[in-house]
Amino acid sequence: MSESSAVQLTPELVEDPVRGYADLRERDSLAEVLLPGSQIPVRLITRYADVRTALSEPRLIRNRGAVPGGAEGPDPQAELAAAVFDAFPPEYAKYLTGPLALFDGAEHARRRAPLTRAFTARRIASLRSFTERTAQELLDSLAERGGADLLHEFAYPLCTAVICELVGVDEADRAQVCGWIRDFAYGDGTGAVAGLKGVVDYVARLIARRRAEPADDLISALIQNSAGSGDPLTEDELISTVFLLIDTGITPPALFLAHAALALFDHPGQLALLRERPELLERAVPELLRYVSMVRIGASLYAAEDFTFAGTPLRKGEAVAVALIAANHDPQEYGEHAERLDITREFGRGDGHLAFGHGAHYCLGAALGRLVTGVVFDRLLIGRPGVELAVPRDGLEFGHWPGDGFHLLGLPVRL
Known part of the structure; x- marks a missing residue:
């Protein structure tokens, strides 16, 4: 690929x-593009049908090191990761290179299986009453002040409480865990190393405690399921898995809740319709997941051999990326009004969108995400018809990460 012929995607374009x-x-x-913060071109998959196919195509793999004979040339995924990970000490950075998203086939299945068995439908369903109670308590407390930052004072604490309740983080430790994750994943970078160290060290201690005294939580189930398998997870793999659960269970869903609320504020007719017809919440949740698509560009995939995909010859080792937000707004899939937010939209079987991915790497937390989203919009937007932005729309502040579109830095509202 030639950098000079590649389309430069800015953060504004990535999210549009x-x-x-x-x-x-x-x-x-497939077009050659440069993602924000990258100088290495990558083929970008944008059509719904092609993205869905790519996510289950065995010749497109996550682990570049597993390309037969090796992959030559610069790696766009490594370039973007270096912008984030190079600041971390190696003894802690290793926990960032073990996410399930970076493995394929048997190795991915080995790492995912104990977690899948622990992530049961019963365990997720049992969190509903806890989520409803926690959301209500937070909103009642914030309403006494008349307003709040919906991202940092509501979405972050709520998502922290829910994932910590699921995993088994003690209640007394949850505020500290939230602070570490926020410093690691969301802050200005100055506290990122301390945040990562804090969470990793805490998780290591928690695993040791649950080994000695198991509880009725996901981390105990994960330890038990791993020990009972023919090829158990190593200590580092366990730490990496639990860290991944906590990290991805806080920042991404918190940001999604804020962006989804903003989408409804931006479409007052849709918000009024939801309040008028609360039964539409069941359709509104998948529509907001589709419309917002918080993960705009997925992790890079690499051609394991020479082959043609979506009319494009790919060379062995060549990188492609999937534009989930583009797929979720494809007129070929959603009709001529695909760009509109429509909470009456009817989806077919399955999710009706690719916000949670597809195939073997489908998001384990999808059911939990739907549950929390439904509770939040029931309690926040339907139950409190007066909630509104507390600042002019153009006064909101946004930031972005390498390879990504913009994300909110805060969402002040009146309650």
Whole structure:
């Protein structure tokens, strides 16, 4: 690929499903693009059908090191990761290189199986009453002040409480865990190393405690399931898995809740309709997941051999990326009004969107995400019809990570 011929995607374009991808979807072959913060071109998959196929295509793999004979040339995924990970000490950075998203086939199945067996439908369903109670308590407390930052004072504490309740983090430790994760994943970078160290060291101690005294929580089930398998997880793999659960269970869903609320504030007619017809919440949740698509660009995939995909010859080792937000706004899948937020939209079987991915790497937390989203919008937007932005729309502040679109830095509201 040639850098000079690649399309430069800015953070604004990455998150804009119309201006950012409409032209790219119409091309006969996959476009070469430069993601924000990257100087290495990557093929970008933008059509819904192609993205869905790519996510289950065995010749497109997550682990570049597993490409037969090795992959040559620069790696765009490594370039983006270096911008984030190079600041961390190696003894802690190793826990960032073990996410399930970076493995394939038998190794991915080995690492995921104990977690899948622990992540039961019963365990998730049992969190509903806890989520409802916690959301209500937070909102009642914030309402006494008349307003709050919906991201940092509501979404972050709520998502922290829910994932910590699921995993088994003691209640007394949850505020500290939330602070570490926020410093690691969301802050200005100055506290990122201390945040990562704090969470990793805490998780290591928690695993040791649960080994000695198991409880009715996910971490105890994960330890038991791993020990009972033919190829158990190592200590580092256990720590990496629990860290991944806590990290991805806090920042991404908190940001999604804030962006989804903002989407409804931006579409007052849709918000009024939801309040008028609360039964539409069941459709509104998947529609907001589709519309917002908080993970705009998925992790890189690498061609394990030479083959043609979506009309494009791929060389062995060549990187492609999937534009989930582009797929979720593809007119070929959602009709001529795919760019609109429509809480009456009817989806077919399954999710009806790719916000949680597809195939072997489908998000384990999807059911939990749907549960929390439904509770939040029932208690926050339907139950409190006066909630509204507390600042002008153009006064909101946004930031972005390498390779990503913009994300909110805060969402002040009146309650």
